[in-house]
Amino acid sequence: MKLILAEKPSVSKNIADALKIKNRQDGYFEGNGYIVTWAFGHLLQLKDAKDYDEKMASWKMDNFPFIPPAFQYKVKSDPKNREYSDKGAQKQLKIIQQLMKRQDVEAIISACDYDREGQIIGDSIIYNLKTGKKVFRLLLNEWTPTEVLSGLNQLKDNRELRPLQDAGVSRQWADWLIGINLTSVATLKYQKGTGKALNIGRVLLPTLKIIYDRDKEIVDFQPENYYKLQATFSTKEEKTYTGIYTEGKEEKFRQKEYLENIQKQINHQDGMVIDKQVQKKKEYPPFLFNLSNLQGYITSKYKGWTADKVLKVAQSLYEKKYITYPRTASQALEESLIGKTAKVVELLAADLPYKEEIKFFSSKRVFDNKKVESHSAIIPTYMLPKKLSSDEEQVYEAIKNRLIMQFMPIAEYEETKITTKIQGESLKGAFITKGKVQLLEGWKKVEKIQSKDVLLPYVQLNEEVKTSKLETTEHTTKPPKEHTERTLLRVMETCGKHIGEEGELEEEDVTTILSGFSIGTPATRAETIKKLKDIGYITTNNKNLVCTELGKKVVETFPIKDLFNLQFTGRLEKALYDIEKGTFSKKDFLEIIYQFTIDSVQSIKEANDIIIQEVEYKRKEVEIIGKCPVCGHAVIEGQKGFGCSNWKNGCKFVVWKNDKFLAALKKKPTKTMVKALLKNGKASVKGLTSKKGNKFDAILSYQKNDDNDYYSWKMEFDK
Template sequence: MRVFLCEKPSQGRDVAAALGCNQQSDGALLGGNDAVTWGFGHVLSQANPEDYDPALKVWAYDTLPIVPSSWQMMVPADKKKQFKVIKNLLLKASEVVIATDADREGEVIGRELLDFVGYQGPVQRLWLSALDEASVRKALANLKPGQETEPLYWAGIGRSRADWLLGMNLTRLCSLLARDAGYRDVFSIGRVQTPTLRLVVERDVAIARFVSKPFFDVMAGFNGQFDAKWQVPDMLGDEAGRCLVRSSAESVVSQCQGQQAVVSVFETKRQKAKHPALFFLSALQKNMSSRYGYSAQQVLDTAQALYEKHKLTTYPRSDCAFLPMSQFDEVNEIVRGLAQVGEFSSWCQGADTALKSACWNDKKVAQSSHHAIIPTGKQPNLASLSEQERNIYTAIVQRYLAQFYPYAQDDATAVELTCGAHRFKTRGVVECVKGWRVILTSEGDADESQEGKGEVQNQKQSLPVLTVGQSIPVSSVRVMEKKTTPPAHFTEGTLLDAMANIARSENIPAQFKAILKETAGLGTEATRAAIIETLKKRGFIDAKGSGKSKKLMSSESGRALIGALPDEISNPVMTAIWEQSLDAIEKRTMTLDDFMQRQEGFVRAIVAKVKSGELQLTLPKHVEVSHPCPLCAQPMYSRKGKTTFWACANKEACGLILDNARGKPAAHQKCSCGKGVQIRKSGKEKSKFYWSCSAWKQGCTKRHFDDKGKMGALIGA
């Protein structure tokens, strides 16, 4: 029997349909000599420290570091039923085809099951970039040998084990130190999340410390036809070329007012604005954050639904903006499908499917596991999509169709003038050929040409025709006082960009920048959104504002943690270099054992330095706000889950939990049952409320009507 091992049920159904496996079985689909089964993402998980040794359930300094001698996996309770199905099929299999997502994590999901069950037979790989029927059939006809993708598994297992070592040990270590300083929260440490938090903290600190300074521009008008800006001489300008002394600017005004200026440079060049790059995941997330204020996780989830549920787009977790030449034959089919949709029909009619933009590049695609995110050949029904799905799908369609339009072209004119000892410059751009801008004029960010991008976006003005040596009267000169501005707070889009391009960070030492340019940055396309969500859920960063203006800012505990940690743990350099090592494992230039030895040595060294006092992790003293529990009088502390709530410190004997209301436990009254308190609850109608006992699990069924916010008549006993 040939067993196809998929990542999720929907993926399994798509593969089964192409194979003709339509016989229903519990957790599988059968047909002929084939069986298709699936997990729900990871079926297995890393064992917890207490699974290795029950004594490790208690967090204590003397049990650190925790380094397993042999790594163990476990089957979570909610996955046991499906695991049994998978195990029974693998034990009968004569051949296995791994049909999980085509990336490192997908490889791990499949192969960790083979290892856990002890499967030793032949393995092939189904490599899918899209789940529409044509793409699945094409991939089935071109199965890869298993050994070709096996290094992805080694790298994925290395990532998982390194994360466990760092996370388990340093989270316990920092949380124990935090408790000594009065903090009750768990101070979570992660190989990627902690350096990401540091980026946010450093940005917030830079903003808080920023001192605005005035600077002065001088703008000259010439015959009312155009303005030009004074070029500050080196001896008068700061490092950014700004004039900081008003008297110097005013001197230029007095010397140039009413004088003649001479044209020293007049050049007009035709510029091609290159096609905007196709989307990969981070670029899509950044674009949607800027345009609609969507979070990174929202974009990932929606892109996954467009790929998996609707079959309208290709695999979303890509880091590549290019397409293989082999897919050029599919262009006409895709465009024909899009042309049937009214919103896209005019764009499709203007598309020349014979054009090949720079997105077609086999060499670039070969450097990645996936190609760019593009539409599939399936005809879309936009009415069946949510607003968020429609917006993201349309953006993907726009980028794709733009490739089949000519270059946009502009005439860019540069003008320089001299007035005495002073130079003035201006630039003007006039659009000559709209080209691909027919489709993307409403896109918002447009991502225009790499050539002269700033001039195209910022100087849409027409300049008169001038000749070098021509004299022009200076009709007006004025000083414009401006102020330096602090860096902007991160948004989800700009934080994703900073994570992916960590080498650009101002705080990265120069000797590491060249190395980091070659790495994948902080995290991967598939994990960055989850990292940001984790930091928010753990209370280290907060999302403030709404829509496009939503900002990410560090919390008090986030700043305290980064302030206490040594550079070895929080510096983005370290984790980016680790990611480079994982890439080396994929390329077979480093072994998994070598990588793990390095990680074990790193963790042991950090723990030893803290225990010996060589390394000081000092958190500022923290006094946590509390309120007395109405049942047992023990303190109640604020906690964060999906929402903020208040929990009694006497968890075992009391365990009362109350909602948060303006920074305090929600309104409550003691119940006559003596076991709980009556808590105000919303009824089925928004304007109706009732009071319900917190001890309902202990059998109290007392209910009361609401009487203007106070407990009213008893309605149940």
């Protein structure tokens, strides 16, 4: 018997289905020689500072820097109350431990995602629960039945993945050290009042700085006027075209008078076509999606999308077996996937109106091992979805279309450049006209991409044309645009090397990305942008991202400038990548982080005292629902129920929000219902649902049981 640990319940269900296991128990599946259990992502987390030392329970400047003698893990905290362990995680860990200890279990297989985080999710659970049994690793790029069965026949010894574990642990420990120490000290130094924190993070601050820098460029921008001279020419067939006066390669002029003098010299004189260049050019489809490009594409095309939402929807499609692993930096596929991809393309093409134009071939633009790192680009699997939500459909269609485009004909266009010279004048320059004509739509047909080409009339070399209009126009230089999630993701992905909104990645950019020199990883960038919004360092203006006043103050005041430096952050991410590849040691990396943390804390302590943020404490008004029928104290609403405020002294009266009796009747207790119960002893409730699905009304009362301290519901009907 082998025990498989998946990262999530949905993935364990995919594995169980592939193995044809029907027997589901509490917390696991069992059958056909396998037990399949699951985590809920991270079941364990690093201990808090106060778990190592009681004095760290209160923030005092003298307590920092704090570096634990050895990092330890605990059950993850309840998200609603961090003082307590998450009960669901606690229960699932106990189930996993019991399964690991079973005598008939001979080996354990970690089936968590094939990345840094997936590795430490599995390893932290397996090794903290302690086992002497052999541990294997299932490494998959998709969760289709074929891949699961194939993967189970090609398991790796988990010890071979030690570098990946080291990279994951190094990232986790480094972010804990920098986050805990610098957030605490910065909050003590620069904040007045309690209840919030000034968040400081290794990836957070350089990302904030990118937006700050762009905002500053816009504020500091000095607009300048420039001028163009435009002529309209008429052919013998009375077709018209326009040209811009150009000297050398310059068509923008600072002196308006200069162009006005040229305009006077020309004075409606005829022109001649002295040069005509026609070139046929090919336009290739954009590369396959990696996560950053998918996020950029969706957020710019559709309203209401964020990078974080795109990742969540893509993750859902991945777990439903419809697409391959989404957290990838690659825009190409491994060459070993040629046969599999051919079958996927054939399936996807079957119902398309232009299917005859789709011709699969082994393209180097698509299949190239040199351009793949760990995971291939995102493509659909052979499992075709039958029903998708509207969000899932938008993301799936984008991924599907991007794959289909690669095997459609290459788009072709004709590019024409006409040079028109005014006759009889010894002008330095001439009028240049450019236009494009789409000859073959090709892959653009997939997404109905409309060409914005300028159509030109047919003219011949040395043809005379009439100058029908001359105009000197005034223009103003424009400031750079505010960052969008698309442009921000591109800067993070390439560590600032490429900052254009559109276009393919240059070879240098691809090399940079695939060597790990970036800000964050594909998996964390969206989360970073979301956190910057949540903590109030940035805000959105339509689709644009801008710094808040708090964000500006953090950049201008916080003294650790390395944390704002893209190159510094890029080098740290590159070091983590090198640990993953076994070319740099975890020990050396952590030594760098330890020293950086110590030096940074000291620098903050010695910096000038400035208040960046003032926090006003507001006492939360608690609404009293009614009197407790047991002890007479106030009943108030909590997160999980309506309970007696005297609960600390032992009063057990509570109406739970997830009450099973009411849930069976498709109802939840409301504030109005509980108020009526406390005031009148009963409440009239409408819209209850019977087992057969019929709606009915009833009068409910909530009465204490005679034989214990608990309450039960009683139901009666209005006569």
